[in-house]
Amino acid sequence: MYSDSADLYGTVLAVQANFYRVGIDLGSDREILLCTRRARLKKIGQTVMVGDRVRVEEADFVDKQGAIVEVCPRKTEIDRPPVANAEQVLLVFAIEEPSLDAWQLSRFLVKAESTGLDIILALNKIDLVSSEAIEEWRKRLRDWGYEPFFVSVAEDRGISELLARLNAKITLLAGPSGVGKSSLINRLIPDVSQRVGEVSGKLQKGRHTTRHVELFALAEDSGFLADTPGFNQPDLDDGPDRLAWYFPEARERLEGGNCQFNDCTHRNEPNCVVRGDWERYEHYLEFLEESIERESTRQRTPEEESSLKLKIRGAGVATYEPKLESKKYRRHSRRGQHQARERYENQSLQNIDNDDEDW
């Protein structure tokens, strides 16, 4: 039915060991083939990542297999979780159950900003709160520089508007536990077989490890949602000098004027344009302490620098992050820092424990 010589392209949906699950573009249909990578690609050092656009040869639609012979240039590349061509991050939080926590939200937002990708914020479970509560958050988050989607997966409110924003793009899904991410995936991707995947028995292993990424094709368009447990550890390990740029409120101030000192940390320096009475300035200070602490730890143990975990190309931003540091690292116990760390550890211990178990 399909000739080998025809150019077939597809998107890598999942990777494990030496196999790649590739969703082949066939008009409105999407066939999934389990592919190997041609030895030549390995020889030239060409890796294949989830999200890659690839050319496939020797496609066999009966046995559902093929070989990847070429990888198209990447628009973006994130190393942890490893995804190519993602354009945006969809951050999901619940407005209640669990209650929306400004500090935790801020942390996820900063982490998402550090990727350089566009951010979409969705606040779920609006069925549990009054319209006044929604308006309060809308106003508050507008001051932070965000216009969230207010949705209820349970009552199917706001979902189609959100879906429209996911059109034709690869979107990373992230958010804390219990906010409704799985429910949202189930709503957006009604085809269960697609979620589980016929050929993915092997690939199912390690589903919940932090480096596991899998793309789900969205109904009705060519977009994909990446379920990325690894992104749900909002460890902030970019250098302190970038941090202010990850707060839209601070970014706006920095774009509108200059601090007196080029290396201003925006704490006590004179003539600082960032310091001020914006709500999240306290979050900035708290995250900054942590970032400075991390950086000095990194300098004491330079070998850790070799393991960079996040890298973005395109969009003019290049960011490098070190690998997650182990739990044995302890900060000095300034009270605020300590609390921050405890809160963070509590929310991410499970992910840390699972880290890399399959890689």
Ligand SMILES: Nc1nc2c(ncn2[C@@H]2O[C@H](COP(=O)(O)OP(=O)(O)OP(=O)(O)O)[C@@H](O)[C@H]2O)c(=O)[nH]1
């Ligand atoms: N009231 C209400 N409950 C919801 C809504 N969406 C999801 N839930 C419930 O919230 C709970 C958590 O939903 P999940 O989809 O499992 O959340 P999750 O983000 O995938 O959680 P993890 O798997 O822990 O990461 C479930 O009991 C859902 O039924 C909603 O819009 N309104």
Ligand SMILES: [Zn+2]
């Ligand atoms: Zn400053």
